[in-house]
Amino acid sequence: MQVIVKWAPLLLTGFAFNILISAFAMLLGTIAGLGLGLGLLSDRWLIRQVSWTLTQIFRNAPWLVLLFFVMFLVPFQVTVFNVHIPFPDWVKATVGFALPVMANVAEVVRGAVRSVPSTQWEAAESLAFTRRQIMWRIILPQCIKRMLPPWMNIYSLVAMSTVLASIVGVSEMLTLTAQVHAAEGGRPELFAPLYGFALLCFFLYCYPINLWTAHLERSFQTH
Amino acid sequence: MTVVWTADQPIVKCTDVRKSYGAFEVLKGISLSVSKGEVVCIIGPSGSGKSTLIRCINALVPITLGTIHVQGIDVTDPQLDKLALRRKVGMVFQQYNLFPHKTALQNVMMAPLHVLRQESKAVEERSRALLAKVRLAGKEESYPGELSGGQQQRVAIARSLAMRPDVMLFDEVTAALDPETVKEVLVTIRELAEEGMTCILVTHEMGFAREVADHIYFTDHGVIVEHGPPATFFTEARDERTRRFLSQVL
Numbered sequence: 001m002q003v004i005v006k007w008a009p010l011l012l013t014g015f016a017f018n019i020l021i022s023a024f025a026m027l028l029g030t031i032a033g034l035g036l037g038l039g040l041l042s043d044r045w046l047i048r049q050v051s052w053t054l055t056q057i058f059r060n061a062p063w064l065v066l067l068f069f070v071m072f073l074v075p076f077q078v079t080v081f082n083v084h085i086p087f088p089d090w091v092k093a094t095v096g097f098a099l100p101v102m103a104n105v106a107e108v109v110r111g112a113v114r115s116v117p118s119t120q121w122e123a124a125e126s127l128a129f130t131r132r133q134i135m136w137r138i139i140l141p142q143c144i145k146r147m148l149p150p151w152m153n154i155y156s157l158v159a160m161s162t163v164l165a166s167i168v169g170v171s172e173m174l175t176l177t178a179q180v181h182a183a184e185g186g187r188p189e190l191f192a193p194l195y196g197f198a199l200l201c202f203f204l205y206c207y208p209i210n211l212w213t214a215h216l217e218r219s220f221q222t223h
Numbered sequence: 224m225t226v227v228w229t230a231d232q233p234i235v236k237c238t239d240v241r242k243s244y245g246a247f248e249v250l251k252g253i254s255l256s257v258s259k260g261e262v263v264c265i266i267g268p269s270g271s272g273k274s275t276l277i278r279c280i281n282a283l284v285p286i287t288l289g290t291i292h293v294q295g296i297d298v299t300d301p302q303l304d305k306l307a308l309r310r311k312v313g314m315v316f317q318q319y320n321l322f323p324h325k326t327a328l329q330n331v332m333m334a335p336l337h338v339l340r341q342e343s344k345a346v347e348e349r350s351r352a353l354l355a356k357v358r359l360a361g362k363e364e365s366y367p368g369e370l371s372g373g374q375q376q377r378v379a380i381a382r383s384l385a386m387r388p389d390v391m392l393f394d395e396v397t398a399a400l401d402p403e404t405v406k407e408v409l410v411t412i413r414e415l416a417e418e419g420m421t422c423i424l425v426t427h428e429m430g431f432a433r434e435v436a437d438h439i440y441f442t443d444h445g446v447i448v449e450h451g452p453p454a455t456f457f458t459e460a461r462d463e464r465t466r467r468f469l470s471q472v473l
Contacts, residue, residue, distance in 0.1 A: 123320035123379075126281055127334040127386060128309035137337060141324050 014173035029101025037109025058103035070096035112143035228295030267442035313383030373404025
């Protein structure tokens with residue numbers, strides 16, 4: 001117990017880092033996923049095919065494999081016009097997590113848009129709206145409510161997956177927990193409390209999100 | 224393309240319109256013409272192609288063969304500017320199809336605001352006037368889900384009118400309504416007709432067709448079986464199919 005109290009500030013900093021990575025991954029992945037999802041619904045064959053292929057690749061690859069790909073294929077810095085843009089490990093990890101988020105969000109967007117009755121398109125077309133206007137002004141606003149629960153579900157999965165970044169050396173909570181354990185002499189009796197603390201942090205973070213998601217799903221069903 | 228159209232020509236003219244879905248021919252050569260200010264009712268049994276026909280007029284459904292002209296615009300032209308056509312032709316649907324995430328007022332304002340890019344203050348003023356005209360003053364801020372079927376349908380009519388169309392299409396607009404709200408919608412349409420709006424209605428309301436229509440077309444199995452002004456249509460139907468249909472619905 002004393003060990004946990006002693007190291008809690010450090011471990012919680014690590015946890016904050018997990019949340020930061022998950023939040024940025026979610027932000028990036030959502031923006032890209034919205035674009036990709038609209039690509040899946042494009043009226044142009046080529047855009048549809050390319051979007052479909054990308055979605056399938058990133059949806060059906062293990063997250064850890066994607067993470068490794070980004071970690072080892074993206075250089076640690078990029079030089080554009082003599083300006084060095086560094087890519088620290090945690091940024092790369094964020095991108096690595098954003099890829100599967102993107103593909104899953106794309107599917108959520110596609111499903112939600114499809115679930116809007118085609119009569120909405122008909123009504124909007126007969127009022128001379130363009131395809132783009134119909135999508136952005138009429139269809140997507142109706143989808144936000146439907147997209148929210150699956151989107152939150154994806155987020156909770158991302159938050160829990162961020163510990164995978166420990167494998168590639170990002171100093172997030174799990175990495176720090178292992179280091180603390182080693183610093184305390186690697187005593188076996190410390191194993192359960194230290195990792196239990198990490199477990200508890202994630203549980204306390206993700207469980208309310210899932211409760212809230214379930215609550216939203218129920219309340220939308222009755223509408 | 225310059226369109227030469229004068230008001231003495233038909234505002235909507237369909238010539239030998241055919242429409243097939245795969246091997247199934249829904250419309251088998253329909254010809255009709257509608258003059259400016261005329262009110263035309265299309266009646267006939269379910270599945271006779273009435274709704275498909277009026278969806279062809281604003282190019283929601285592409286036709287297979289034949290021609291349709293609206294104010295001289297060739298609807299079958301591959302270069303057709305569909306948006307320009309649809310600005311002239313308003314349409315009201317059986318299921319109202321209001322935008323559920325917008326209030327009644329916003330539903331009416333959206334198209335003039337974003338399609339015609341008119342100034343928002345003027346649009347709002349006119350939209351409120353239109354809602355008042357369809358007797359929905361006070362319901363501006365209501366969402367479609369909070370309105371009755373008849374009220375929703377009148378919002379839908381106001382939404383179409385906000386584009387100042389030259390022709391209005393009504394696709395069985397009272398078919399989904401409770402009997403007591405049918406009347407309030409029909410009153411609104413009648414007022415429009417009296418103001419000189421060109422209206423094409425697909426309807427099952429025979430009493431209404433008789434009172435309001437200038438011309439009635441009876442369709443069955445994708446063809447026009449018989450047509451004429453209501454005075455003679457209802458009393459002197461010659462074709463056996465028309466007579467049988469009328470005896471069932473009247």
